[in-house]
Amino acid sequence: MLSHCLIILVLYSCSLGFASGVLTGDFFCHTAGAPEILLSNGPLISSNFSHKISFATDYLFQTPFQLTSTVQVTAISIFPRKNSGFLTVRAALYDAASMLVAQTLSITTSTTDFSDVQPKPWILPLDQPINLTAGIRYSAAYWFASSSNNGTGSVALFATSPANVTFLKPANNFDIVNGSFPLLLAAPYTFGVGLSAPFVQLIGSPCTNTVPSTTINLNDTILSILQEIRIKYDGIPALGASIIQMPTSESYTGIRPSANVICPFIPVSTVVSGVRRADALTPETVTVNDKWHLGSNTKAMTATLIQMLIQTDKLRLNTTVGDIFPYVSFSSITTPPSDSCTCDSFSHLDGYFAKSPYSCNLTIHISWKYVTIAHLLTHTSGLEALDMALPREYYIESLALEKNGTKESCTNYPLPSRRYHLSVILPMTIPNPPPSIDVPVNSSYSNNNFILLGLILEEIWSLPWESIIQRELFDPLGMNTAGFGSPIEQVPFDSYATQPFGHYEDDVNVLHSTDADNLKSWGSTGLVHANLDDWSKFIACHLQEGRNLTTLGFPARSNNFLNTTHLPYIFSSSVWQTIHNQYVFPSTNSSNSQHSLSELISQKDNIGLSLWHTGSNTVWYALVVAYPRLQQPMAVLVAANIASEDAVWEAKSAIINLYLAWQHQGQPGPVITSIATLSATSNIYVALILTFIALL
Secondary structure: OHHHHHHHHHHHOOOOOOOOOOOOOOOOOOOOOOOEEEEEOOOEOOOOOOOOOEEEOOOEEEEEEEOOOOEEEEEEEEOEOOOOOEEEEEEEEEOOOOEEEEEEOOEEEEOOOOOOOOOOOEEEEEEEEEEEOOOOEEEEEEEEEOOOHHHOOEEEEOEEOOOOOEEEOOOOOOOOOOOOOOOEOOOOOEEEEOOOEEOEEEEEEEOOOOOOOOOOOHHHHHHHHHHHHHHHOOOOOEEEEEEEEOOOOOOOOOOOOOOOOOOOOEEEEEEEEEEOOOOOOOOOEOOOOOEEEOHHHHHHHHHHHHHHHHHOOOOOOOOEHHHHOOOOEEEOOOOOOOOOOOHHHHOOOOOOOOOOHHHOOOEEEHHHOOOEHHHHHOOOOOOHHHHOOOOHHHHHHHHHHHHHOOOOOOOOOOOHHHHHHHHHHOOOOOOOOOOEOOEOOOOOOOHHHHHHHHHHHHHHHOOOHHHHHHHHHHHHHOOOOOEEOOOOOOOOOOOOOOOOOEEEEOOOOOEEEEOOOOOHHHHHHHOEEEEHHHHHHHHHHHOOOOOOHHHHOOOOOOOOOOOOOOOOOOOOHHHHHHHHOOOOOOOOOOOOOOEOOOOOEEEEOOOOEEEEEEEOOOOOEEEEEEEOOOOOOEEEEEEEOOOOHHHHHHHHHHHHHHHHHHHHOOOOOOOOOOOOOOEEOOOOOHHHHOOOOOOO
C-alpha cells in the first residue's frame, strides 16, 4: 500500500498528510534583512479603539489575499485586547486550492499584558518558513479558544473590516483534534460573511531574487482537491466535478457555431477520482463518462418543462390544481377513489388522468382550492404537511405496484404507482393551505410539489413524464447518458461494474454498494441520472441569462419555440432572468421563498447571484452552483456516489476558490465544444478500498 501511495504522489502531486499546499512554490527565496510586515487584512476599525469588539471562540476565520511579489512568510500576527485570564490561538496559511501550506502551534498566553487602547502584536511563528509566489491567491486562517472573558465564550480583539472574511464552524472542535488545522479547508460550514474580523498581519521578507509566477494547472489541482477530500472524509468511494463557462466574444473568436448546439458552453474542466463500487473484489475506477445520480436536481428540469408550457400559454402561474383536473370535483370530506368503475365508465371523459381507474369517484379536498403552479414551484403550497401524513399502506401498495411491473388497466399507462400517488394525496386535507391564488404560505420544501408538477405535465402533454423530458430536454440538448434511477443494477461482486453504484455505511462503518432508489412514481422530483457533461448541458442553459448569442454568430431568436434545428435557445435571456429571481406573489411585497421559478435556490453570496441545488436519495449526493450574472457566467457541478453532504460542499467551495484564482491569472478558455474533453482520473483509493470487502 505504501508503494502505491508513493506512485500516486509522483503522478498527481497529491497531499497525503503533509502540510504542504499543492500550489506552494518549490523555489529558492533569497532574503535580506530582518522580517517585516508584508501585508495586513485591512485597516484597524477605529483610531481611538473605544469600541471593544468581541468574537465567539471555536470558530475559524478565513481571509483571502493576493501577493504582488514573491515573499517568504515566517509568522502571523494578531492583536488581542485585554481578555480575562488566558487566550489560546492558532493560525495557518492556505493556498488557492484550499490546501494547508503552513501553520503555527497552538499557543496560550496571559492577556493581562495586552491593552484595550494600544494595539500590541502577538507574533505566532509558522512551523516552517514558507515561500509564496505572486499571482496565486492565499488565505490566512485563524482560530481562538480558551478565553473565559468573564464566561462570555468570546474573545476581545482588535478588528478590521475586510471585504472578504468568512466565519467557519469546523467539523470537529479543535480541542478534540488538538488544535491542528485540516489539510483542506474550504468552508463547508460557512457561518456567514462578517462585517468585521480579527486584524492580522503577515510577517516575513520579500524575495530579492527573481522568481517566476506559479501558473495554476486546473485539472491537476482539482484532482488533488478531490483526493484530499476523499481522505479527509474517510470512506468516500468516488467524487466527480465539472466547471463550465458561458462563451464570450473573445472565447468564441474564429469558431463557427454549430447549427445543432443548444445552450453552448465552454467545458473548462471535468475531473473524477475514486472507484465505482467500494465492495467489489477488484474496485473499478470511475471515468469522466460515468453517470451520477442527480436526485432532487431533477426538480430544476421539471421546472423547466413547466416553464415551456407557460411560455406557450398552455399554463399560467396562477393555474390551480382544480383547473388541471376539472373532471375531479372538490369535496369537504376525504373521498378516495372507488373500484366501482369499468373501462367503459371513462371512455367519454376528456383528460389523461380521467381515463385512469384511480380517478373513479375521486374528489379533491376543498383545502386544495387555491393551490397554483406558482405555489408548487416555490414550495409555498403547504403540501409539506402531507409528506409525513402518507400512511404506511401507501408505501406498501406503491412498492407492490412497481415490483409487479404491470401497466394500468384501461389505459396501459406504464407506471400505475404514480397515479395511485395522485389518488392518495388529492383527497388529503392540507392543514395550512394558501388562502388565495395570490397568497403563499411559508415556504417549506416538499417532494410532493414536484411529484404533482410531473403529473400536471403528463395531463397537458398526454404522455408519461419520462417520455416528456426525453423528448423536450434530453434529446434536444444531446443528453445521451441521461436516464432514470440507479445508473446500474446490482451485479455480483466479482463481476465488472460498468457504472458507479450508490453507497451506504452499515452500523460498523463498512461500505456497501447498492442500486436502491426512491419510488419510480417520484421520477419528476428526483430520479434522473447523467454524466457530468450531460448534466452540464442542462445547467448551461441557465447561464444564458442576459446573453446575446447573436454576437457569437448564432441566428437571432425567432418566434418558433425550441427550434432545436437552428436555435441555441430554450428560453430568451429575459425569461431566464425572470425565473431566476425569487418570485414575489401579486399580493405580497417580497418573496418568502428562496426557491425561484426555476426551482434553483436564488441567493447572493460574496461572488454574486448564485443559483444552487442539491440532490440525494440517501446513497448519492449531487450539487450544482451557477453564477449567471458574472461577466463570464460559470457553474460548478459536484457529485459523489455516497450521501456525504459535507464532502461535496467542501469540494464545491475549494473548486470555486481555485477557479477564481485561475481566472484571475487570465487563463484562456479552451475551444468550445459539446464534449468536456479536459479531464483527469485517479484511483488513489484502490488499495484502501480493497479493505472494504462485501459482507452481505
